[in-house]
Amino acid sequence: MALKDMVKAQAYGLGFDLVGIATLGPVESAGTFDAWIENGYAGEMDYLPRGAAKRHDSRLAFAGASTAIVVGLDYGGREPSGPVARYARGDDYHDIMAERLNDLHRWLQLEVGRAVAGKAYVDTGPILERDLARRAGLGWFGKNTNLVNPRLGSFFFIGSLLVDLDLAPDSPFEADRCGSCTRCLDACPTNAFVEPRVLDATRCISYLTIESKGEIPDAFQEAVGSNIYGCDICQDVCPYNVKFARELREPAFAARDAIRDKNPETLARDLLAMDDDEFRSAFKQSPMKRAKRRGLARNAAVVLKNSVSRECCSRGS
Numbered sequence: 001m002a003l004k005d006m007v008k009a010q011a012y013g014l015g016f017d018l019v020g021i022a023t024l025g026p027v028e029s030a031g032t033f034d035a036w037i038e039n040g041y042a043g044e045m046d047y048l049p050r051g052a053a054k055r056h057d058s059r060l061a062f063a064g065a066s067t068a069i070v071v072g073l074d075y076g077g078r079e080p081s082g083p084v085a086r087y088a089r090g091d092d093y094h095d096i097m098a099e100r101l102n103d104l105h106r107w108l109q110l111e112v113g114r115a116v117a118g119k120a121y122v123d124t125g126p127i128l129e130r131d132l133a134r135r136a137g138l139g140w141f142g143k144n145t146n147l148v149n150p151r152l153g154s155f156f157f158i159g160s161l162l163v164d165l166d167l168a169p170d171s172p173f174e175a176d177r178c179g180s181c182t183r184c185l186d187a188c189p190t191n192a193f194v195e196p197r198v199l200d201a202t203r204c205i206s207y208l209t210i211e212s213k214g215e216i217p218d219a220f221q222e223a224v225g226s227n228i229y230g231c232d233i234c235q236d237v238c239p240y241n242v243k244f245a246r247e248l249r250e251p252a253f254a255a256r257d258a259i260r261d262k263n264p265e266t267l268a269r270d271l272l273a274m275d276d277d278e279f280r281s282a283f284k285q286s287p288m289k290r291a292k293r294r295g296l297a298r299n300a301a302v303v304l305k306n307s308v309s310r311e312c313c314s315r316g317s
């Protein structure tokens with residue numbers, strides 16, 4: 001068996017759902033990223049413009065880096081939608097994926113019988129992960145900007161192990177399978193898409209409820225609806241998810257007790273009632289820690305306000 005095939009078999013054995021190989025080098029879509037930053041679409045996410053040189057040429061990640069083993073890990077798109085986006089209901093995917101990519105790295109060194117320089121990335125550096133994943137053949141850039149795989153849809157995380165070892169690359173995913181569909185663009189409650197494949201993050205509910213530190217602007221509060229953390233709307237409507245989204249198989253991503261089966265109003269009240277200690281214990285190793293207790297309380301208040309206004313409007317009619 002060729003080393004490339006053994007690497008893939010090992011990665012599937014570690015539980016990843018998609019695996020592809022890409023050769024590192026100049027990044028075609030780096031200019032798209034630069035223009036996006038210049039247009040102000042990144043809002044307060046100041047960490048994004050850092051490391052521009054590495055983003056333009058992925059070989060600069062570390063001396064000798066030549067190949068990326070790119071993986072996808074499904075997080076259960078068949079789970080019902082709810083006030084917390086599916087990706088954030090269980091344990092933090094950064095930790096889970098990094099641990100498995102490090103396992104893959106250790107295995108690779110044993111297999112080739114020498115030290116292999118390697119670095120795992122899961123949202124952890126100036127790597128354009130969707131670009132790398134498309135190059136490794138994992139899917140195409142959907143009009144909602146997510147990477148969509150023709151047999152899995154888009155409810156999967158992307159991670160990569162960069163190594164100083166040459167492996168034969170897979171073919172990039174060249175086709176655009178969106179065709180004339182515009183469901184995601186039409187469904188976005190905040191009209192966050194400036195055009196297909198260009199998202200103004202400052203209008204996106206995911207940004208407003210996770211990344212933004214200030215108040216949610218009045219203009220967007222109603223559109224936030226019952227989303228307390230993140231948003232899955234533009235993925236829920238995608239025909240590839242409707243057809244191919246999978247049952248949740250990874251126990252670590254199952255909703256934790258603080259969230260499970262709670263409707264938006266109950267969860268919002270619970271979050272507003274939590275003190276610091278309760279918050280820490282409920283969201284230990286959860287991606288939801290990112291918004292901090294203050295951010296979650298802010299979101300919860302908006303969701304409760306929306307629920308009250310919906311109730312009084314429906315009573316009034």
Ligand code: B12
Nearest residue numbers: 029036085128129131141145146147157158197206230231
């Ligand atoms: C910043 C960020 C966000 C921001 C901005 C999102 C965005 N669309 O840019 C916010 C906070 C809004 C966000 C939200 C979400 N995110 Co996010 N996010 C990131 C992060 C850290 C960087 C993305 C980035 O560089 N954006 C800037 C734009 C310009 O880049 P891009 O969207 O990736 O687009 C690239 C290509 O599409 C291409 N491109 C874009 N337009 C065009 C046009 C043409 C013509 C061409 C040829 C190419 C092209 O070039 C771009 C640069 O390579 C990545 C991790 C990483 N390091 O890459 C995760 C990541 C993209 N996020 C992820 C997830 C899961 C989400 C959410 C689903 C979470 C949620 N449920 O709330 C939402 C989805 C919202 C959405 N519709 O995108 C996953 C996506 C997995 C996938 N299958 O695609 C990633 C990869 C994290 C991971 N490791 O799994 N996110």
Ligand code: SF4
Nearest residue numbers: 188204205231233234
């Ligand atoms: S995640 Fe929600 S708010 Fe953001 S672009 Fe998609 S539908 Fe719009």
Ligand code: SF4
Nearest residue numbers: 142143178181184238
């Ligand atoms: S909803 Fe339609 S346009 Fe949007 S990503 Fe899916 S297939 Fe593409």
